[in-house]
Amino acid sequence: SLDDSIRHYKLDNPLVNSGKMSCRGIRTAVASAALLLGGVLFPAEAEVRLPAIFGDHMVLQRDAPLTVWGWADPGELVRVSLKADHVKTRADGEGAWRVTLPEQRAGGPFDLHIWAGDGSLVVGDVLIGEVWIASGQSNMEWPVRAANDAEAEIAAADHPRIRLFSVKHAISFEPLDDVEGSWQVCSPATVAPFSAVAYYFGRRLHTELDVPIGLINSSWGGTIIEAWTDRESMATVFDGGPRLARLDIASAREDSVTVAARRRAEADITSLINIDVAARRMASFDLDDRDWPRMEIPNQWEQAGLADFDGLVWFRRSIDLPASWAGRELTLHLGPVDEIDITWFNGTRVGGTGDFASRDVQHWNEARHYPVPAAAVRGGRNVIAVLAIDTAGAGGLWGADPAQMYLEVTAGGDPLSVAGAWRYQPGPRLVPVPTATPNRPTVLYNAMIHPLVTFGLRGAIWYQGESNVGEGGRYLDRMKALIGGWRGLWGMGEFPFYYVQIAPYKYGADPHFLPEIWEAQSDALGIGNTGMAVITDVGNVDNIHPTNKQDVGRRLALWALAQTYGRNVGGHSGPLFKRAQAVDGALRLYFKHADGLQSSDGGPLTWFEVAGDDNAFHAAKARIDGASILVSSPEVGSPKAARFAWHETAEPNLVNGQRLPASPFRTRR
Numbered sequence: 001s002l003d004d005s006i007r008h009y010k011l012d013n014p015l016v017n018s019g020k021m022s023c024r025g026i027r028t029a030v031a032s033a034a035l036l037l038g039g040v041l042f043p044a045e046a047e048v049r050l051p052a053i054f055g056d057h058m059v060l061q062r063d064a065p066l067t068v069w070g071w072a073d074p075g076e077l078v079r080v081s082l083k084a085d086h087v088k089t090r091a092d093g094e095g096a097w098r099v100t101l102p103e104q105r106a107g108g109p110f111d112l113h114i115w116a117g118d119g120s121l122v123v124g125d126v127l128i129g130e131v132w133i134a135s136g137q138s139n140m141e142w143p144v145r146a147a148n149d150a151e152a153e154i155a156a157a158d159h160p161r162i163r164l165f166s167v168k169h170a171i172s173f174e175p176l177d178d179v180e181g182s183w184q185v186c187s188p189a190t191v192a193p194f195s196a197v198a199y200y201f202g203r204r205l206h207t208e209l210d211v212p213i214g215l216i217n218s219s220w221g222g223t224i225i226e227a228w229t230d231r232e233s234m235a236t237v238f239d240g241g242p243r244l245a246r247l248d249i250a251s252a253r254e255d256s257v258t259v260a261a262r263r264r265a266e267a268d269i270t271s272l273i274n275i276d277v278a279a280r281r282m283a284s285f286d287l288d289d290r291d292w293p294r295m296e297i298p299n300q301w302e303q304a305g306l307a308d309f310d311g312l313v314w315f316r317r318s319i320d321l322p323a324s325w326a327g328r329e330l331t332l333h334l335g336p337v338d339e340i341d342i343t344w345f346n347g348t349r350v351g352g353t354g355d356f357a358s359r360d361v362q363h364w365n366e367a368r369h370y371p372v373p374a375a376a377v378r379g380g381r382n383v384i385a386v387l388a389i390d391t392a393g394a395g396g397l398w399g400a401d402p403a404q405m406y407l408e409v410t411a412g413g414d415p416l417s418v419a420g421a422w423r424y425q426p427g428p429r430l431v432p433v434p435t436a437t438p439n440r441p442t443v444l445y446n447a448m449i450h451p452l453v454t455f456g457l458r459g460a461i462w463y464q465g466e467s468n469v470g471e472g473g474r475y476l477d478r479m480k481a482l483i484g485g486w487r488g489l490w491g492m493g494e495f496p497f498y499y500v501q502i503a504p505y506k507y508g509a510d511p512h513f514l515p516e517i518w519e520a521q522s523d524a525l526g527i528g529n530t531g532m533a534v535i536t537d538v539g540n541v542d543n544i545h546p547t548n549k550q551d552v553g554r555r556l557a558l559w560a561l562a563q564t565y566g567r568n569v570g571g572h573s574g575p576l577f578k579r580a581q582a583v584d585g586a587l588r589l590y591f592k593h594a595d596g597l598q599s600s601d602g603g604p605l606t607w608f609e610v611a612g613d614d615n616a617f618h619a620a621k622a623r624i625d626g627a628s629i630l631v632s633s634p635e636v637g638s639p640k641a642a643r644f645a646w647h648e649t650a651e652p653n654l655v656n657g658q659r660l661p662a663s664p665f666r667t668r669r
């Protein structure tokens with residue numbers, strides 16, 4: 001009966017027991033449940049709906065008017081209240097409504113109430129504090145569980161006044177009105193998959209400001225800046241609309257031959273996965289794989305013989321185990337696999353992550369830890385087989401440091417590395433469909449940013465650029481378009497925009513392509529209310545995903561604390577080149593943020609070069625002279641130009657008194 005339904009709902013629902021749901025709310029909830037089950041207890045009442053960003057455990061921006069919006073029946077009267085403030089409006093002809101509540105001081109928890117006709121909603125456990133959006137590509141997306149000291153960091157992440165919201169990946173050629181995601185209270189149970197850079201940034205703010213912190217992570221690995229930019233702003237980069245219109249047509253067009261080829265390849269891959277894998281020849285212990293090529297693992301397969309390959313690749317590794325390991329339970333640690341894997345040990349399937357058939361593919365940054373049953377383990381030669389499937393971007397067993405790839409006796413003991421030379425054999429190849437890629441102008445803005453526009457926030461942090469290496473100064477124009485576009489659309493003025501200057505890495509093309517991106521990022525400091533975290537000292541030239549995200553988040557937070565919150569943090573930027581002056585066979589280089597210039601390792605300064613009129617650069621001797629540096633070379637009698645860290649693998653040692661590294665630069669372009 002209805003009374004029984006309500007009684008059981010009240011007993012089992014903590015929101016009701018805490019007094020946060022009215023009888024009308026109970027009635028609506030029971031009615032909704034009944035409708036979902038295919039029955040009708042009583043007629044459905046008027047519906048009121050909020051976007052996903054308004055949900056339990058949310059954080060609203062303090063000290064600023066609060067915009068709340070949603071949907072109801074067309075023309076319906078909508079009332080919204082928070083604390084003692086009440087506002088009302090009517091839904092328009094499409095059912096959309098929007099209200100603005102007065103600004104609030106930091107605090108909470110509170111309840112946000114919405115009524116429309118006979119329907120109502122209560123958003124509980126709402127805090128008022130500081131809200132930041134984090135966006136970019138894989139290094140912003142990189143989770144706490146895959147960053148340095150993950151186990152200890154996760155265990156210590158008990159911060160109930162930090163709230164986390166992750167936007168689910170989505171693509172759209174038109175602006176959407178909602179995202180998928182939900183707010184979570186920061187805890188050891190929730191922090192592991194969240195953006196490490198955003199979390200460490202927010203944690204530092206929380207410690208210094210002692211107010212609630214809301215972090216919204218909307219990022220996607222391997223994506224270009226143009227995808228995150230709105231259409232109108234993108235048109236300014238493309239010199240008007242015609243080129244953008246042509247891109248729209250290309251994005252929407254599906255070539256029938258390409259689609260058919262992809263579907264055939266997908267059918268081949270699905271059939272391979274569905275076969276009884278324990279009996280498959282490719283995973284068996286006895287397979288002779290001596291003719292297979294070798295690949296050093298961890299590695300991107302695009303960098304090791306499989307350029308531009310998306311699809312299925314088999315990997316095999318023979319490893320000798322001590323006789324004492326025979327018949328004992330083991331644990332296999334593979335590090336992250338991009339994107340899906342199925343893994344065997346001596347022909348026995350021991351694990352797998354992701355599912356190709358259902359497109360459960362977003363596991364490229366998840367470390368694999370698989371138990372190996374005792375019955376599968378023998379002394380001497382053993383065989384690990386991994387079927388890896390990548391649907392876009394880089395692929396393979398490449399997302400971990402070699403030290404994270406090992407085999408160990410579960411009960412304890414010394415680990416045995418499984419990194420090194422693996423045999424590999426490519427299988428079916430996926431053919432990309434143009435509309436399937438996130439790397440089209442505007443598609444990520446439309447789906448993952450636009451639905452959040454006007455949600456109150458303090459500012460944005462950004463970590464992107466790897467996918468735009470090779471574009472040089474054009475990247476500056478794209479940063480201007482993205483930053484200006486977001487600020488204009490949010491309508492909150494010139495809000496803070498702090499970003500990361502990407503880390504050194506062996507891209508394998510022209511080694512000066514990356515410094516040109518660094519230069520564009522440095523030039524973007526000319527955009528008002530921006531800041532740049534330099535990380536040349538915490539990168540990894542062999543891994544595009546350096547795992548020290550703590551320093552990245554901390555350095556972004558230093559900019560925010562100093563510039564946005566007016567805190568004295570002792571320095572928030574590394575040395576930034578200002579100007580050069582010719583002096584007696586040398587160049588004197590002046591810097592901003594130059595207090596305490598020094599060598600981080602106590603040795604001579606590295607990665608300085610000078611050139612004469614011929615523009616031929618030679619290694620230079622660099623000497624600190626107060627707040628400037630003198631650079632010279634015996635091979636250049638009269639230096640006319642200098643450059644610093646002008647190579648993709650540069651990890652220079654110039655820092656200031658705060659031990660913050662200097663940004664790469666050149667004095668002449």
